């Protein structure tokens with residue numbers, strides 16, 4: 274269950290169509306399809322079935338999306354963060370922290386540490402803004418240990434080997450262009466300290482991230498995060514985990 278006081282918005286791409294319009298269009302389309310199917314049913318069974326199935330699919334997709342973005346993501350990341358077994362004095366960097374869903378959950382586990390969020394505050398989440406993330410940190414009672422940077426994760430403003438753990442939730446896929454997405458992973462490998470851990474959850478290209486990390490000699494693994502991170506039927510999220518080798522392993526890819 275959710276244990277947070279702040280509001281972390283809804284994930285999605287709202288750069289062209291704003292979130293209220295997306296919600297209205299989706300609700301109207303689902304309702305229209307289901308009502309049309311009901312009207313067609315008595316006389317045109319096959320057409321009713323096709324229209325009804327489309328309406329049901331869209332409705333289920335919307336419901337799963339809302340559950341994942343508002344509940345499932347928090348449940349899954351709570352487990353992932355607790356699985357890291359943090360001592361509480363580490364530095365954790367969140368690449369593409371948005372309004373702080375993962376960043377602030379990590380901060381709660383770092384009473385003597387630091388939680389650093391990096392973002393360019395794009396409309397990949399509703400009301401995405403540094404000021405909103407800062408307000409959320411206050412609401413969650415962790416503002417004293419949270420640091421926010423307006424920066425691109427393909428060019429992290431941190432020295433080599435300076436961070437204990439890097440997390441990233443549903444953010445790398447938003448970077449345009451495969452080379453730039455690979456650069457974000459490369460930056461993570463540079464900034465992590467030897468022995469530091471990388472935890473990336475995303476919708477796409479996770480197999481490429483694993484390949485890239487293995488080429489550097491990292492013990493990267495990938496797994497499906499299960500139904501709680503489904504964005505629609507079969508639209509799953511995968512997790513990439515890896516530990517930076519104790520000696521070296523930071524050779525980037527450009």
Ligand SMILES: C[S@@+](CC[C@H](N)C(=O)[O-])C[C@H]1O[C@@H](n2cnc3c(N)ncnc32)[C@H](O)[C@@H]1O
Pocket residue numbers: 281284285368369370371372373374375391392393394395396397398401424425426427441442443444445447448
């Ligand atoms: C779908 S939101 C996810 C936010 C947060 N990680 C979460 O799970 O709630 C994706 C985030 O990635 C950020 N983002 C996209 N491209 C980025 C880049 N090149 N550098 C830093 N952040 C980026 C967006 O601004 C947005 O906040």
